[in-house]
Amino acid sequence: MIEIKSIINTLSTEDHNKFVNYLQQKNKRKDTKNIQLFKSLANSNEDSKVICKRLYGVEKSNAYHALRKRLFQSLIDFTANKNLEDENSLDMQIVKYILASRTFLLQNKFSIAYKILDKAERLADEHFLFPILNEIYHTKIQYASNHSKIDLDALILKQKENQKKHQLEDRLNIVYAKLKAMLNEVSYQGNVIDFESELGRLLKAHHIEINSSLSFKSLYQILAIANISALVTKKYYTIESFVMNSYDLLKQKKETDKQLFYQIEIVYIIANTLFRNKKFEASLHYIKEMEQLMLLKKSAYHKAFKLKKTLVEALNLNYSNNQDKAITLIESVIATKHNDSETLLDLRLSCFMFYFQKENFVKAKSISAKLHHTDQWYIEKAGIDWVIKKNVAELLLYIELQEDELFNSRLKGFRRRYTKYLKDIGQTRILTFLKFAELYYLKPERMSKEAFKNQLETAFEWVTIREEDIFVISFYAWLKNKTEHGNLYQTTLQLIES
Structure with a gap:
């Protein structure tokens, strides 16, 4: 079921309609239930038992499992055929030229054959199709002695150059x-x-x-x-x-x-x-250029890149003093089903951080509550750096909401699990940051004292703002804002612009 759903989620609305037409043409009987099954899977999140009962009147059925296997195979066949039509049409055309030329070569029609091979060579060279070019040169060299117009040495040189390019790509x-x-x-x-x-x-x-x-x-x-x-x-x-x-x-x-x-x-x-x-x-x-490219070829790659484009666009908006637009943009796609689970998690974490910077901590908590899997699960899905950012952001949220027990237990857990790793990769300043966050949590009033401000400024090893990572600056802005009692979002923007 999971494999079928994953495949269906990659299909565009146009592909959905084409696949239904494909099944209708393939079906020899009118009582075949494959279209019903496809539409159920495409348009709902119902489990197998519910779908099986609707189709067959029972929650478990061998007929249902056989139908699911046939639908899976149909999806594979449809996807393969679509790729042959869309993506590899040029490859297939060139291969046809090669096959046709070989037919003429066997019939001693060398002039016609080499004209066809020349056309195939131009297309393959234009599209950097090195393996196919090698086949073309191989065929041309094989029959070169039968065609007086061929410069064999030049042809051999071309083949060697192509082989170098192919090897470089490998x-x-x-x-x-x-x-x-x-x-x-x-x-x-x-x-x-x-x-x-x-x-x-x-x-x-x-x-x-x-x-x-x-x-x-x-x-x-x-x-x-x-x-x-x-x-x-x-x-x-x-x-x-x-x-x-x-x-x-x-x-x-x-x-x-x-x-x-x-x-x-x-x-x-x-x-x-x-x-x-x-x-x-x-x-x-460049985001605009990316969007224009995504619309080409009947938006063939629009779905594949939609989340990535949205993520970078929203981040730019947020740090360009357009936070509300950034939030609206993310919330317009965050509930979308998509195979790019890593970017989807990046979007959720970004939305969490935007609301945190906005100091809407209740909304930030509601987003955080949906990120309820274990750290190990998220490490496997999004990586350890993502998990560390998530943990640090949540610790700050617990401070803001005065959730003492959660802050203490999660801080101890974080230090126990990630201290060695952070030291090994030279990111001890994250530990230093959390030390200052804990000091604020224990005694907020000390943040206003000049001695504490000086201690904070000298505690971190800073590079220039141009070289410093934007997300590191964002976390530091929270501490700096506590010493200035200002607006967190504006403090963040001022630090980045300084």
Whole structure:
């Protein structure tokens, strides 16, 4: 049931209608219940027993399980066929050209065959389809002696250059996979890794350099690697120039529909990087570009990127003194069913923080109450950094609501579980922050004293505001606001703008 629901949730409204038509054409009998089952799963959250009883009059039925299996297979077939029609139509067309050319070659129609292969080569080269290009060159070289117009040496050189590009793409794929695995160890398991050293080592070990010969996909993978590095180190300012220059390089290439998915991914990385570097207006510019790209190809990727776009847009709005707009934007999608559970959790936590900054602590608590799973569950879903931010934010909320027992027990639990990890990754200032938060909790009146203010200023190791992480500044703003007795949201904005 879960697998079927997950597949159905990926379908757009248009795909829903197409799938129903697909089932109607496939059904040979009028009493087949697969359309009823599909609509029940698509339009409700009813469990199997309820659906089974409505379809068959009983809560359990072998016929129901057989029907569910057939629907699952139909969804797989429909998805595969749709991808063949939409995504791989060009690949299939080029393969047809190759097959047709080989037929003519066997019939000694060399001139016609090579004209077809030339057309296939132009298309494959334009879309960076290195494996298919290799097949084209292989076929051209095989029959070169039968066609006097062929420059065999030039053809062999082309094949070797293509093989280099293909191998480079494979090497990048390997580096990307290894770095993603390392990120999982850091973010999802709490292991400590010198990520920047590993990145440099892997790029050097696989002989990868960044230049204009990279394909669209390869450029995306390089940018994704840089983004992973910044995510782990919190040093987004170190990758901004590289990311922007790489995209400028990318724009010089001929754009194609095949590259749309990767282009949206890249624009998202740029928008997020600019936000983390507190360049909100520039980030929102790329959000608009992202939205325009999401509408292309009949909005083929709109659903896939909707939550990511909403998250970065809302964060930019919030830190641009447009908090109410940010909250409204998040609340318009937060109840949406979506497979991107990690971004959905980011949206919920952001909404929680927006209401906290707004000092609407009752509303913040209502959002927090819905995040009721264990820390381990959230570590597996969203990563350890997300869990730490959630815990710290909730501790501040307990202080504001004067929920003493919850604050004391959760603070002890947090220190017991995360102190070693925070020390290992060099983030002891989180522990220092909580120490000051506890001091305020125990004796709020001390926050107004000048000696305490000075102690607070010197307790943290600060880099410049340009280099400091925006979320670290946001938490510190809470402490600073307690010493100034001002408005939390405005204090946060003033710190970021200073």
